[in-house]
Amino acid sequence: MYEILKKQELNEQVKLMEIYAPGIAKKAKAGQFIMLRIDENGERIPLTIADYDREKGSVTIIFQEVGKSTIHLGMLNEGECLADFVGPLGVATHLEGYRKAAVIGGGLGTAIAYPQAKALKKIGCDVTVIAGFRNKDLIILEKELFDITDKTIITTDDGSNGIKGFVTNILEDKIKEGEEFDLVIAIGPLVMMKAVSQLTKRYGIKTIVSMNPVMIDGTGMCGGCRVKVGGQTKFACVDGPDFDGHLIDFDLAIRRQNFYKKEEQTSVEKHRCRLEGVN
Amino acid sequence: MPNMSLHKVEMPEQNPDVRNKNFKEVALGYDEDMAVTEAQRCLNCKTRPCVSGCPVNVAIPDFIMKIIRGDFIGAYETIKETNALPAVCGRVCPQESQCEQLCVRGKKGEPVAIGRLERFAADYFLANGASKAKKAESNGIKVAVIGAGPAGITCASDLAQMGYDVTVFEAFHKAGGVLVYGIPEFRLPKAIVQKEIDALLDMGVKIQTNMVIGRIKSIDELKQEGYQAIFIGSGAGLPNFMNIEGEDLNGVYSSNEFLTRINLMRAYEFPNYDTPVKIPEVAAVIGGGNVAMDAARCAKRLGAKEVYIIYRRGEQEMPARLEEIHHAKEEGIIFKLLSAPTRILGNDEGWVTGIECVEMELGEPDASGRRRPVVKKGSEYTIDLDTVIVAIGQSPNPLIRNTTPNLETESWGGIIVEEETGKTSKAGVYAGGDAVTGAATVILAMGAGKVAAKAIDDFLSENKEEKRL
Numbered sequence: 001m002y003e004i005l006k007k008q009e010l011n012e013q014v015k016l017m018e019i020y021a022p023g024i025a026k027k028a029k030a031g032q033f034i035m036l037r038i039d040e041n042g043e044r045i046p047l048t049i050a051d052y053d054r055e056k057g058s059v060t061i062i063f064q065e066v067g068k069s070t071i072h073l074g075m076l077n078e079g080e081c082l083a084d085f086v087g088p089l090g091v092a093t094h095l096e097g098y099r100k101a102a103v104i105g106g107g108l109g110t111a112i113a114y115p116q117a118k119a120l121k122k123i124g125c126d127v128t129v130i131a132g133f134r135n136k137d138l139i140i141l142e143k144e145l146f147d148i149t150d151k152t153i154i155t156t157d158d159g160s161n162g163i164k165g166f167v168t169n170i171l172e173d174k175i176k177e178g179e180e181f182d183l184v185i186a187i188g189p190l191v192m193m194k195a196v197s198q199l200t201k202r203y204g205i206k207t208i209v210s211m212n213p214v215m216i217d218g219t220g221m222c223g224g225c226r227v228k229v230g231g232q233t234k235f236a237c238v239d240g241p242d243f244d245g246h247l248i249d250f251d252l253a254i255r256r257q258n259f260y261k262k263e264e265q266t267s268v269e270k271h272r273c274r275l276e277g278v279n
Numbered sequence: 280m281p282n283m284s285l286h287k288v289e290m291p292e293q294n295p296d297v298r299n300k301n302f303k304e305v306a307l308g309y310d311e312d313m314a315v316t317e318a319q320r321c322l323n324c325k326t327r328p329c330v331s332g333c334p335v336n337v338a339i340p341d342f343i344m345k346i347i348r349g350d351f352i353g354a355y356e357t358i359k360e361t362n363a364l365p366a367v368c369g370r371v372c373p374q375e376s377q378c379e380q381l382c383v384r385g386k387k388g389e390p391v392a393i394g395r396l397e398r399f400a401a402d403y404f405l406a407n408g409a410s411k412a413k414k415a416e417s418n419g420i421k422v423a424v425i426g427a428g429p430a431g432i433t434c435a436s437d438l439a440q441m442g443y444d445v446t447v448f449e450a451f452h453k454a455g456g457v458l459v460y461g462i463p464e465f466r467l468p469k470a471i472v473q474k475e476i477d478a479l480l481d482m483g484v485k486i487q488t489n490m491v492i493g494r495i496k497s498i499d500e501l502k503q504e505g506y507q508a509i510f511i512g513s514g515a516g517l518p519n520f521m522n523i524e525g526e527d528l529n530g531v532y533s534s535n536e537f538l539t540r541i542n543l544m545r546a547y548e549f550p551n552y553d554t555p556v557k558i559p560e561v562a563a564v565i566g567g568g569n570v571a572m573d574a575a576r577c578a579k580r581l582g583a584k585e586v587y588i589i590y591r592r593g594e595q596e597m598p599a600r601l602e603e604i605h606h607a608k609e610e611g612i613i614f615k616l617l618s619a620p621t622r623i624l625g626n627d628e629g630w631v632t633g634i635e636c637v638e639m640e641l642g643e644p645d646a647s648g649r650r651r652p653v654v655k656k657g658s659e660y661t662i663d664l665d666t667v668i669v670a671i672g673q674s675p676n677p678l679i680r681n682t683t684p685n686l687e688t689e690s691w692g693g694i695i696v697e698e699e700t701g702k703t704s705k706a707g708v709y710a711g712g713d714a715v716t717g718a719a720t721v722i723l724a725m726g727a728g729k730v731a732a733k734a735i736d737d738f739l740s741e742n743k744e745e746k747r748l
Binding site for chain 2: 023024027037041042043044068069083084085086087088089216217218219220221222223224226228233238252255256258259260263264266267270
């Protein structure tokens with residue numbers, strides 16, 4: 001069993017948890033993910049590793065309460081345990097050899113962009129962080145990002161934090177101002193990663209995106225997580241989750257993300273009914 | 280006097296129109312009278328051809344004679360001597376191409392129903408017997424087994440009986456491998472698999488779930504941790520696709536995904552279990568093996584109105600067990616033989632709407648000895664549907680080979696081993712089952728696990744003192 005060592009609310013819908021999993025903490029690298037199952041009836045859900053503490057033996061996950069499993073997960077408390085926690089899965093992000101990077105986080109994706117920015121900074125790369133949120137209430141990890149670099153820009157779609165605009169606008173401004181990025185890492189909603197990739201392609205800047213498709217096992221077995229990269233089928237769980245943003249077929253990924261929308265809705269409704277004692 | 284009936288004693292089954300709507304076991308098994316009557320068909324011949332047809336050499340006539348005498352527990356114990364999973368093999372082995380194929384009674388009439396008798400003995404024991412699994416005296420030597428499927432379970436079981444300190448590392452949250460994620464409940468109840476796993480634990484074998492070897496630990500790290508030998512039985516986990524247009528549409532599954540959702544994650548009980556599966560309206564399964572039959576019969580049970588099996592050769596060439604083909608037909612699965620899909624059709628939102636196929640005819644035999652299918656010109660036809668399940672085989676999972684230096688593999692991914700021992704190119708590392716052969720059968724994997732256990736014991740028997748903990 002995998003104990004919840006710490007639980008913290010980052011905003012109304014987003015929570016952080018530190019899970020005791022020393023074997024995984026020992027091996028985890030930025031860009032990898034875990035799969036967890038809450039209990040015997042639970043589904044296996046993939047979450048990217050947001051941080052780890054090898055000494056404490058903990059792995060940090062950050063999740064948004066969108067589906068039944070994440071809503072359920074958010075209700076658990078420190079001291080409680082998860083039935084299953086597997087990892088580290090996927091290939092770690094290849095960060096070496098870059099001089100100047102822009103790390104872009106969109107909403108919850110900021111949680112995954114954060115360890116990437118941290119790792120890049122650690123190996124001596126000049127890092128600019130651009131994190132975008134819908135409004136100021138949804139901002140997460142503001143302090144942590146500024147701790148990495150003062151070149152952090154937090155923007156909101158509605159301007160409620162004082163800086164208005166999409167991450168793509170900010171990134172393009174930076175490029176136009178003469179920032180010579182040799183790497184862009186974009187992590188967030190598919191539409192945001194698509195927009196960033198289209199922009200950087202125009203400027204010829206290498207771009208890595210992190211895909212988070214539907215998956216069952218996370219070890220290459222089910223093929224449910226297949227993505228098209230440069231016309232070739234790849235499995236996000238073993239070949240990714242990082243891919244070249246200029247080669248990913250985002251439209252296909254967006255369509256595949258909707259595969260179980262209806263069932264997810266059923267599951268959430270049933271869960272709510274149970275919570276409210278209707279069932 | 281033997282029972283000279285030309286036919287096997289029929290095994291009771293759930294009615295096809297009832298069972299194709301539930302996930303309960305299809306075949307109900309013999310009762311004691313049926314078992315004894317069937318056992319009496321065995322001539323107990325001197326040549327014992329059936330034994331040589333068994334990949335794990337079960338002493339078949341001996342256990343059958345015990346059934347005749349009413350010693351059902353004894354029959355089970357005889358099987359168990361060489362077979363770690365009698366209740367499983369009695370249900371899923373392709374007996375018609377193994378033991379039963381060589382049975383003398385099969386020359387005129389049907390062979391003795393060895394599989395059904397094996398199942399009877401095992402079920403009788405599970406219901407009435409007390410596990411005699413006892414811990415062998417430990418020799419203190421640590422051995423790691425990767426993968427808790429048929430190959431790994433057999434290898435672990437044999438090694439534990441020899442006194443080794445065995446730890447099995449399983450990637451999934453549940454032990455059993457293909458027995459839990461692949462083969463459906465209606466063919467192999469999961470409670471039976473669990474009993475076999477429990478027996479393994481009783482022997483002192485440790486099972487660590489949620490351990491993806493190649494990620495959390497490498498083979499070399501296991502060696503450093505003091506495992507003196509390692510058996511890789513990681514299976515054939517990588518699904519093959521056809522590489523035709525439309526395979527990425529929503530509604531197209533690999534058989535692995537479809538079956539794992541249903542069997543391991545119990546999506547047929549959604550939303551009581553959290554993992555969903557789309558309920559098909561009309562489904563087509565591509566392929567002609569046991570996995571294809573399982574997927575088709577699952578689709579039917581989920582409530583699909585029509586389920587097709589699309590296979591490019593004829594029924595004679597189908598690799599599935601005869602019983603599975605027969606059961607599938609009884610349950611209303613529609614067979615489109617000599618047909619090959621050319622593309623999968625979809626709508627603007629990316630959902631499957633149909634499949635286009637061509638008819639084939641059989642030409643000259645190919646390398647496998649089966650007649651090669653060739654396209655019949657102008658024979659295209661389309662089936663309107665919303666679900667396509669691709670069941671054309673699996674390749675070995677690449678995780679271990681990609682993270683283990685000096686482990687030689689074939690170009691298609693299979694680990695290269697010495698056939699008689701399961702020995703790989705890496706000292707102290709053995710492999711067997713689908714990780715070596717590509718997708719094959721439960722019993723062949725078990726046979727390989729057995730061979731490797733023996734070879735590991737031979738290897739470790741030299742300098743035993745030094746290898747203790």
